[in-house]
Amino acid sequence: xxxxxxxxxxxxxxxxxxxxxxxxxxxxxxxxxxxxxxxxxxxxxxxxxxxxxxxxxxxxxxxxxxxxxxxxxxxxxxxxxxxxxxxxxxxxxxxxxxxxxxxxxxxxxxxxxxxxxxxxxxxxxxxxxxxxxxxxxxxxxxxxxxxxxxxxxxxxxxxxxxxxxxxxxxxxxxxxxxxxxxxxxxxxxxxxxxxxxxxxxxxxxxxxxxxxxxxxxxxxxxxxxxxxxxxxxxxxxxxxxxxxxxxxxxxxxxxxxxxxxxxxxxxxxxxxxxxxxxxxxxxxxxxxxxxxxxxxxxxxxxxxxxxxxxxxxxxxxxxxxxxxxxxxxxxxxxxxxxxxxxxxxxxxxxxxxxxxxxxxxxxxxxxxxxxxxxxxxxxxxxxxxxxxxxxxxxxxxxxxxxxxxxxxxxxxxxxxxxxxxxxxxxxxxxxxxxx
Amino acid sequence: xxxxxxxxxxxxxxxxxxxxxxxxxxxxxxxxxxxxxxxxxxxxxxxxxxxxxxxxxxxxxxxxxxxxxxxxxxxxxxxxxxxxxxxxxxxxxxxxxxxxxxxxxxxxxxxxxxxxxxxxxxxxxxxxxxxxxxxxxxxxxxxxxxxxxxxxxxxxxxxxxxxxxxxxxxxxxxxxxxxxxxxxxxxxxxxxxxxxxxxxxxxxxxxxxxxxxxxxxxxxxxxxxxxxxxxxxxxxxxxxxxxxxxxxxxxxxxxxxxxxxxxxxxxxxxxxxxxxxxxxxxxxxxxxxxxxxxxxxxxxxxxxxxxxxxxxxxxxxxxxxxxxxxxxxxxxxxxxxxxxxxxxxxxxxxxxxxxxxxxxxxxxxxxxxxxxxxxxxxxxxxxxxxxxxxxxxxxxxxxxxxxxxxxxxxxxxxxxxxxxxxxxxxxxxxxxxxxxxxxxxxxxxxxxxxxxxxxxxxxxxxxxxxxxxxxxxxxxxxxxxxxxxxxxxxxxxxxxxxxxxxx
Numbered sequence: 001x002x003x004x005x006x007x008x009x010x011x012x013x014x015x016x017x018x019x020x021x022x023x024x025x026x027x028x029x030x031x032x033x034x035x036x037x038x039x040x041x042x043x044x045x046x047x048x049x050x051x052x053x054x055x056x057x058x059x060x061x062x063x064x065x066x067x068x069x070x071x072x073x074x075x076x077x078x079x080x081x082x083x084x085x086x087x088x089x090x091x092x093x094x095x096x097x098x099x100x101x102x103x104x105x106x107x108x109x110x111x112x113x114x115x116x117x118x119x120x121x122x123x124x125x126x127x128x129x130x131x132x133x134x135x136x137x138x139x140x141x142x143x144x145x146x147x148x149x150x151x152x153x154x155x156x157x158x159x160x161x162x163x164x165x166x167x168x169x170x171x172x173x174x175x176x177x178x179x180x181x182x183x184x185x186x187x188x189x190x191x192x193x194x195x196x197x198x199x200x201x202x203x204x205x206x207x208x209x210x211x212x213x214x215x216x217x218x219x220x221x222x223x224x225x226x227x228x229x230x231x232x233x234x235x236x237x238x239x240x241x242x243x244x245x246x247x248x249x250x251x252x253x254x255x256x257x258x259x260x261x262x263x264x265x266x267x268x269x270x271x272x273x274x275x276x277x278x279x280x281x282x283x284x285x286x287x288x289x290x291x292x293x294x295x296x297x298x299x300x301x302x303x304x305x306x307x308x309x310x311x312x313x314x315x316x317x318x319x320x321x322x323x324x325x326x327x328x329x330x331x332x333x334x335x336x337x338x339x340x341x342x343x344x345x346x347x348x349x350x351x352x353x354x355x356x357x358x359x360x361x362x363x364x365x366x367x368x369x370x371x372x373x374x375x376x377x378x379x380x381x382x383x384x385x386x387x388x389x390x391x392x393x394x395x396x397x398x399x400x401x402x403x404x405x406x407x408x409x410x411x412x413x414x415x416x417x418x419x420x421x422x423x424x425x426x427x428x429x430x431x432x433x434x435x
Numbered sequence: 436x437x438x439x440x441x442x443x444x445x446x447x448x449x450x451x452x453x454x455x456x457x458x459x460x461x462x463x464x465x466x467x468x469x470x471x472x473x474x475x476x477x478x479x480x481x482x483x484x485x486x487x488x489x490x491x492x493x494x495x496x497x498x499x500x501x502x503x504x505x506x507x508x509x510x511x512x513x514x515x516x517x518x519x520x521x522x523x524x525x526x527x528x529x530x531x532x533x534x535x536x537x538x539x540x541x542x543x544x545x546x547x548x549x550x551x552x553x554x555x556x557x558x559x560x561x562x563x564x565x566x567x568x569x570x571x572x573x574x575x576x577x578x579x580x581x582x583x584x585x586x587x588x589x590x591x592x593x594x595x596x597x598x599x600x601x602x603x604x605x606x607x608x609x610x611x612x613x614x615x616x617x618x619x620x621x622x623x624x625x626x627x628x629x630x631x632x633x634x635x636x637x638x639x640x641x642x643x644x645x646x647x648x649x650x651x652x653x654x655x656x657x658x659x660x661x662x663x664x665x666x667x668x669x670x671x672x673x674x675x676x677x678x679x680x681x682x683x684x685x686x687x688x689x690x691x692x693x694x695x696x697x698x699x700x701x702x703x704x705x706x707x708x709x710x711x712x713x714x715x716x717x718x719x720x721x722x723x724x725x726x727x728x729x730x731x732x733x734x735x736x737x738x739x740x741x742x743x744x745x746x747x748x749x750x751x752x753x754x755x756x757x758x759x760x761x762x763x764x765x766x767x768x769x770x771x772x773x774x775x776x777x778x779x780x781x782x783x784x785x786x787x788x789x790x791x792x793x794x795x796x797x798x799x800x801x802x803x804x805x806x807x808x809x810x811x812x813x814x815x816x817x818x819x820x821x822x823x824x825x826x827x828x829x830x831x832x833x834x835x836x837x838x839x840x841x842x843x844x845x846x847x848x849x850x851x852x853x854x855x856x857x858x859x860x861x862x863x864x865x866x867x868x869x870x871x872x873x874x875x876x877x878x879x880x881x882x883x884x885x886x887x888x889x890x891x892x893x894x895x896x897x898x899x900x901x902x903x904x905x906x907x908x909x910x911x912x913x914x915x916x917x918x919x920x921x922x923x924x925x926x927x928x929x930x931x932x933x934x935x936x937x938x
Contacts, residue, residue, distance in 0.1 A: 041518070043516075043517070043518050043856075044518075044852060044855055044856045045852055046852055046853065046856050084782070085772075085773070085778065085782060088771075088772040088773055089773045092771045092772065092773040092846065093773070093842060093845065093846065094849065095846050095849035095850055095853070097853075112853070114849055114852055137782075140785070141781065141782065141785065141788075144785075144788045144811040144812060145788040145789065147788075147812050148738050148788035148789065148809050148810075148811065148812065149738075149788075151737040151738035151812075152737070152738040152809070154735070154737040154738075155632070155633055155634070155733075155735045155736055155737060155738070157631060256734075256735065257734045257735065258630075258631050258735065259626045259630035259631055260623065260626035260627055260630065260631050290567065291563065291567065291572065292551075292560065292563040292564070292567070293563065293564050293567045298560075301616075301620055302560060302616065302617075303616060304616055304619075305615070305616030305617065305618065305619025305620050305623070306619070306623070307620070307623050308620055308621075308623040308624040308627050309627070328623070328626075328627055328631075329623065330622075330623065330626060360564070360567065360568050363567075363568045363569070363570060364567045364568065364570055366570065367568075367569060367570015367571070367589060367592075368567075368570040368571060368572060368587075369570075370519050370520055370521050370570075370589055371519075371521055371570075371571075371572070371587050371588075371858075373518070373519045373521075374518060374519050374521055374587075374689070374857075374858035375518070375856050375857050375858060376856050377856075
């Protein structure tokens with residue numbers, strides 16, 4: 001067992017030292033060979049586990065989009081000897097939170113339990129992963145729920161825009177297809193498809209496990225085996241190609257009778273391992289990631305009253321990176337909002353950020369980091385992302401230096417590289433005038 | 436930057452809107468170790484953590500909390516949780532949309548927005564910037580009964596946010612040039628939450644139909660025609676009338692104790708003067724005599740929904756002896772996949788894809804007991820409604836079993852530990868309770884009061900509340916083919932010329 005004591009002292013960069021808090025990450029391995037990171041915290045009688053399983057919706061066959069999503073929906077709908085109601089009843093009766101979700105790159109599982117129920121909780125997860133039943137009535141029910149949810153998405157201009165944008169950016173690639181599928185594909189998924197997917201893409205070599213809370217290493221080891229040792233050793237090779245976003249310069253208007261148009265904008269960004277990641281991260285904070293301190297918010301909302309919400313964000317996928325922005329404005333002023341967004345794109349690309357902006361960004365990005373540690377679940381999720389992105393077990397200790405190391409020149413370089421107005425892909429959903 | 440759970444504050448319809456619209460906002464971005472997705476939603480009208488279910492809202496006895504009151508009337512609660520060197524600091528003002536004068540619907544929320552627009556010594560926008568530069572984040576929200584402002588920040592920066600918060604309570608000095616664009620921002624918010632959301636529109640209509648005389652008749656964000664007419668003078672007068680230490684509750688949760696908090700609060704809030712406060716009037720509802728039924732058709736609806744509200748007592752108004760029993764009843768009927776409605780209508784009869792019952796007793800006036808259901812593809816909404824009515828009749832006629840009650844209570848007890856684990860839950864729970872006239876002891880005793888609930892009182896409460904004549908049923912449907920979209924988007928006022936010159 002290797003234990004690392006890490007001080008999260010994000011306030012250092014402010015010149016004032018926060019009360020340092022030790023987050024000791026232990027790297028443990030169970031007798032059955034399951035590895036996990038553990039942070040013991042006996043403050044409350046709660047255990048939270050975050051698990052990711054590499055793969056995800058990108059593995060769906062093109063004509064079966066939504067398959068991984070349906071699998072994740074069904075894992076807790078009956079397993080082993082327990083049918084759906086029996087399984088759900090055990091979770092509900094003990095207030096065990098078990099949540100499965102799937103993105104393009106991975107399936108993510110959140111487990112939260114009172115410490116006294118830990119054996120049942122981890123055992124139920126083990127059953128769901130190794131022996132899902134996929135009972136026909138559960139499949140029908142969950143399929144109906146998915147179809148209803150897909151229909152409901154059509155009432156949301158944001159959802160419509162996000163789906164259309166992905167299709168423009170990644171034609172022919174899994175990232176261009178929606179993780180929750182479309183009605184036709186969801187209707188076509190069979191029980192065999194579900195069994196096949198689960199059997200080939202859930203395995204021990206794809207697991208990333210993080211645990212936080214009221215549990216000791218010796219208590220946790222058999223729990224890990226109960227949850228994961230029953231899985232096959234290997235998943236099928238993940239063979240998703242890297243892809244560069246397409247659709248440069250395209251503007252697509254999807255005309256719908258909404259009172260306010262929603263615009264979604266994207267172009268090539270950076271992946272998490274990119275050497276310019278931290279510069280891009282700081283740049284995005286200044287551009288549109290920093291809430292009320294961001295340039296987009298200042299120019300679009302505060303000065304002009306053109307939107308309630310506008311933001312930009314980085315999307316680092318395993319096989320592509322994006323920078324995205326969104327803005328929602330009354331139909332007769334969308335053109336103006338988009339012009340302001342573009343103007344800020346150009347201004348940052350041409351002039352970079354000021355020293356004061358850089359300093360503010362660093363103060364926030366470092367100073368706010370301890371807020372991420374404020375609940376058992378939040379910390380478990382954070383540790384999982386650190387593992388999954390290969391940031392290193394000492395990342396919490398190094399993070400503030402990585403951010404502090406970003407210079408005005410770094411931001412200017414990455415802004416020039418990323419913020420290319422001519423390459424923007426734009427989708428507007430609503431009834432915009434003048435477009 | 437926001438609480439984990441975005442939740443309802445009034446009705447199940449709101450939940451539908453929330454799940455459909457807000458949850459999706461994150462755009463699938465990963466957790467924020469990378470800090471990628473930060474939804475800036477100042478003034479999130481309905482973003483109240485913890486009231487997702489009654490269970491989480493009032494998790495209690497296990498909070499490590501102490502309270503005190505300053506000489507000027509400010510109530511203060513410290514909720515200790517040393518997990519991380521951070522705090523959540525929140526000020527609740529005992530004023531909400533239900534305190535607005537006729538013709539000024541939405542003004543409390545407009546004031547909330549303007550609280551970020553500068554004081555005599557802090558420039559417009561600087562509040563949030565100073566919080567951010569200190570590594571914190573902040574937001575605010577308005578409901579029927581209260582307006583709240585919060586910050587999450589490292590505990591050593593708490594003095595700075597308390598200083599800023601005390602300053603804007605008394606020294607707010609917004610300018611016309613900042614009001615004009617913010618007025619437009621609020622109208623954009625109205626478009627986003629209501630006009631762009633069929634569920635949001637139905638929710639407004641249902642509440643207006645439910646509350647015949649209570650000031651919950653008008654929506655928190657206000658009716659457009661009145662919101663459009665606001666002036667800066669309206670804002671200043673309303674803020675001056677209601678914002679005072681003797682009308683506020685400060686709760687700080689996290690790495691703090693009352694002993695450490697008290698000198699800070701004395702220093703920053705102690706010197707603020709009391710104000711003479713208006714009466715908070717929550718007019719009585721007349722006895723409801725007629726079941727009401729509303730149909731909203733909208734071209735953007737592709738998935739219909741069925742919604743039902745019953746006028747119900749709160750902790751403060753009506754037969755409040757039922758307030759705990761109704762929380763247990765909501766748990767039995769529709770809190771999760773083992774609840775009655777899910778088992779019967781989703782699993783067995785296969786009529787609904789989603790079904791939910793809920794009840795929120797933290798209200799100064801009457802409140803509602805709510806149902807929401809989404810039909811399976813191809814299921815007629817009337818058939819679904821009839822099946823839900825059959826379930827409601829069944830519970831009224833035959834009551835619930837003691838096994839169901841015990842199961843619900845066990846689950847509610849377990850949730851207490853989870854609520855205690857979150858940084859915000861203590862602050863939001865005490866703030867909400869104190870803002871609607873409850874006490875610290877009320878919150879702390881919640882587990883015992885839930886434990887004391889019997890099948891008899893639950894059955895009595897069900898009979899008292901789930902009465903047809905006290906109900907409003909709302910259905911959300913697509914526009915009929917060839918039908919014109921509902922009006923409501925035309926007739927907007929011309930926008931002032933704001934920042935026309937793009938740099």
